[in-house]
Amino acid sequence: MSNQEPHPALLIPGPIEFDDAVLNSMSHYSxxxxxxxxxxxxxxxxxxxxxxxxxxxxxxxxxxxxxxxxxxxxxxxxxxxxxxxxxxxxxxxxxxxxxxxxxxxxxxxxxxxxxxxxxxxxxxxxxxxxxxxxxxxxxxxxxxxxxxxxxxxxxxxxxxxxxxxxxxxxxxxxxxxxxxxxxxxxxxxxxxxxxxxxxxxxxxxxxxxxxxxxxxxFASWRNWLPSTFPHLLSVPGLPAFQQQICKSWENGARLTTPPxxxxxxxxxxxxxxxxxxxxxxxxxxxxxxILSRPLDQRFADHRAASKKVKQTVADLGLKQLATKPENQANGMTAIYLPEGLTPPEILPNLLKRGIAAKYIRFGHMGVSVVDPKRDDIDRACAALKEGLSDVGYKKAE
Missing domain, CATH: 3.40.640.10 (Type I PLP-dependent aspartate aminotransferase-like (Major domain))
Known part of the structure; x- marks a missing residue:
């Protein structure tokens, strides 16, 4: 299990739960x-x-x-x-x-x-x-x-x-x-x-x-790759140092901004x-x-977790935002609440069971899916069922 401070499992579509080793990497010395x-x-x-x-x-x-x-x-x-x-x-x-x-x-x-x-x-x-x-x-x-x-x-x-x-x-x-x-x-x-x-x-x-x-x-690739565009000399307002860079390329020199x-x-x-x-x-x-095992296996794990969550939603009689399987994502499930229920009524019930939710978008990706020692997905599915039951929801027959 995780060595992190106890906290509700974060199962929104990002940020997601992080592996201990990943978080430990963040504490690397300067x-x-x-x-x-x-x-x-x-x-x-x-x-x-x-x-x-x-x-x-x-x-x-x-x-x-x-x-x-x-x-x-x-x-x-x-x-x-x-x-x-x-x-x-x-x-x-x-x-x-x-x-x-x-x-x-x-x-x-x-x-x-x-x-x-x-x-x-x-x-x-x-x-x-x-x-x-x-x-x-x-x-x-x-x-x-x-x-x-x-x-x-x-x-x-x-x-x-x-x-x-x-x-x-x-x-x-x-x-x-x-x-x-x-x-x-x-x-x-x-x-x-x-x-x-x-x-x-x-x-x-x-x-x-x-x-x-x-x-x-900041987003310009000219600053993250070599500036090798002599034709930009004609652009009004090009700074002098960049004009010099372009001219150097026209002359065959290799003076350029760092790639x-x-x-x-x-x-x-x-x-x-x-x-x-x-x-x-x-x-x-x-x-x-991620790369320590075949990518196909990782994607299969996400498909399986997605299927489990979506089946739980269906068994509860809830509707998904994307009704067609070909439109449904493997990393998240968007759920319509039952008629008459609002997020403030159901979310506190999920929080009581250690699940942090925001809206009813169920994120299922990353370590919560691929780490066999974690039960985040199972606990969240159970919390959804119990939380709905607590507010009096019953599946329509």
Whole structure:
């Protein structure tokens, strides 16, 4: 069992429960972010991310930057689209609205393709939208890349995997994905604070070919990779030192801003902004645990836990937000409360039984699922049944 201070099991869709070893990694003594020991840890973590995303393409590029999952949206909008470009956002809930708003912040025109709550846009609707106009980017919460590549091959496929990476299978190369973004505190099993992005070689080429400089500073890949864009000399307001960098490339020189992410992966010190050594240590520990056994087994464990929770919900006569199995996630279950019951009535009953809940979204991912010594899922299912019984709920016959 866990050696952590006793606390209610946190079973929301992130942050999730964390393994003791991961939390212990956070207590690593202070060290230089450009010192050899930390650089080695960061290098190994970046390489392990390639295994988790299942990419062996050397032209793909992992990014691990201090920030939340939302920073991944900024990276996509700031680096892979330019003002006036079109983005198609497949709407499956609240976060699609936010992603669209992020695009609009950068001057990108976001079109949302919506579906009823609990459902998703159908393939024929997506195909019709892609044929209607040329989109620079399409964003989805899981992959439909085959259709996009067939109908609109120039469109980048961006997967918002914040709640799925680590609990759902992602085959980056096999599925022809261009960007998958996630955050550390969900299926990856590490405390919040890291924005994790995998970008394909095609996405990197699109980035290098942009005609305008990114309008973000911290999220700009120009600051995390070599600045090798001489054509940006014509951009008004380009700082003098960056103009000099571009000119040096025109002259064949190798003066450039440090390729931070590439250097770290190559076990070389580099700097643009200070990373969090303690969080990187925690990420390294979590990824080491994830990759210590076959990924297929991890995903099977999440499917089994999901099935158990969803069966409990069905046995209680409750409805799920996503009614169709093909629309249901393996890392969480969204539950409609019985008619006449509100969250303030049921949540205290769950808390009394050691389960911390927020709304009725049941998160089941990470260590709560894969550690056989933990009974978080079973206790939560039992608490749901007992909590409903305590407030007088009876399944309709």
């Amino acid at each position: 060290e230089s972010h450009v010192g050899a020991p930390f650089v080695k840890t960061f290098s190994e973590a970046l390489k392990m991310l390639r295994q988790l995303f299942q990419t062996s393409d050397p032209s793909s590029q992992p990014f691990v930057i201090s920030g939340s999952g939302t920073l991944g949206w900024d990276q996509v909008a700031a680096n892979l689209a330019e003002p006036g470009d079109e983005a198609l956002v497949l709407h499956t809930g609240y976060f699609a609205d936010s992603f669209a708003d992020c695009f609009e912040t950068y001057g990108v025109k976001a079109t949302q393709l919506k579906a009823p709550i609990g459902d998703r846009p159908q393939l024929d609707e997506v195909e019709a939208a892609l044929k209607e106009k040329t989109y620079k980017i399409i964003t989805v919460t899981h992959a439909l890349s085959e259709l996009v590549h067939r109908v609109s091959p120039e469109t980048l496929v961006v997967v918002d995997g914040v709640c799925s990476v680590g609990s759902e299978e992602i085959r980056f190369d096999d599925w022809g994905l261009d960007v998958v973004l996630t955050a550390s505190q969900k299926g990856v099993g590490c405390p919040a604070g890291l924005s994790i992005v995998m970008a394909s070689g095609r996405a990197m080429e699109r980035f290098k070919a942009r005609k305008t400089r990114p309008t973000s500073y 931070v992410m590439q250097n770290y992966e190559a076990n070389k010190p580099s700097y643009f902004a200070t990373p969090s050594p303690q969080l990187i240590h925690a990420l390294h520990t979590s990824l080491s645990q």
